[in-house]
Amino acid sequence: xxxxxxxxxxxxxxxxxxxxxxxxxxxxxxxxxxxxxxxxxxxxxxxxxxxxxxxxxxxxxxxxxxxxxxxxxxxxxxxxxxxxxxxxxxxxxxxxxxxxxxxxxxxxxxxxxxxxxxxxxxxxxxxxxxxxxxxxxxxxxxxxxxxxxxxxxxxxxxxxxxxxxxxxxxxxxxxxxxxxxxxxxxxxxxxxxxxxxxxxxxxxxxxxxxxxxxxxxxx
Numbered sequence: 001x002x003x004x005x006x007x008x009x010x011x012x013x014x015x016x017x018x019x020x021x022x023x024x025x026x027x028x029x030x031x032x033x034x035x036x037x038x039x040x041x042x043x044x045x046x047x048x049x050x051x052x053x054x055x056x057x058x059x060x061x062x063x064x065x066x067x068x069x070x071x072x073x074x075x076x077x078x079x080x081x082x083x084x085x086x087x088x089x090x091x092x093x094x095x096x097x098x099x100x101x102x103x104x105x106x107x108x109x110x111x112x113x114x115x116x117x118x119x120x121x122x123x124x125x126x127x128x129x130x131x132x133x134x135x136x137x138x139x140x141x142x143x144x145x146x147x148x149x150x151x152x153x154x155x156x157x158x159x160x161x162x163x164x165x166x167x168x169x170x171x172x173x174x175x176x177x178x179x180x181x182x183x184x185x186x187x188x189x190x191x192x193x194x195x196x197x198x199x200x201x202x203x204x205x206x207x208x209x210x211x212x213x214x215x216x217x218x219x
Contacts, residue, residue: 053213
């Protein structure tokens with residue numbers, strides 16, 4: 001895990017950062033439906049798992065821009081940008097109705113990521129331990145699939161987390177609407193390092209990367 005320290009005096013969001021870490025400590029979240037029609041099709045055609053494919057695309061999107069890789073070291077009061085952030089996903093156990101966190105390292109190579117994520121998921125299925133360890137995984141972002149519902153909105157509240165900067169991403173079941181398969185995706189970011197444009201841009205990048213991914217998979 002490596003990072004670089006951001007100079008707060010030259011940070012391009014200096015004024016916004018100061019305001020939302022001192023005057024108005026808050027987060028911003030948005031839910032929108034992402035068109036996953038082509039991703040569902042190419043996942044079925046290639047006999048790969050839609051869930052892992054989406055997790056790969058999501059991780060690629062969030063690693064594509066520094067604004068999504070920010071962190072804060074409260075011990076030294078340093079604003080930082082991680083070189084890479086990785087998805088902390090969750091496996092639900094039907095028998096106990098509990099979840100096990102799964103730490104998967106992001107790799108830009110799709111085949112490598114797909115194998116590692118699949119192996120991590122299978123290993124997590126064998127335990128019922130919660131096993132969340134944020135101290136040893138500081139550059140992992142939360143990626144949680146709500147498989148039981150195609151919801152319309154979702155809010156994640158962190159009343160004491162005003163210096164928590166990593167994205168929190170949730171998504172639900174996709175459903176057919178007007179011939180398209182649309183999936184609810186929720187993005188929560190700290191307002192100090194992300195505004196409406198940056199949050200909305202996650203959805204734009206997701207659909208762009210989904211189109212590119214489907215094109216490559218189909219040759």
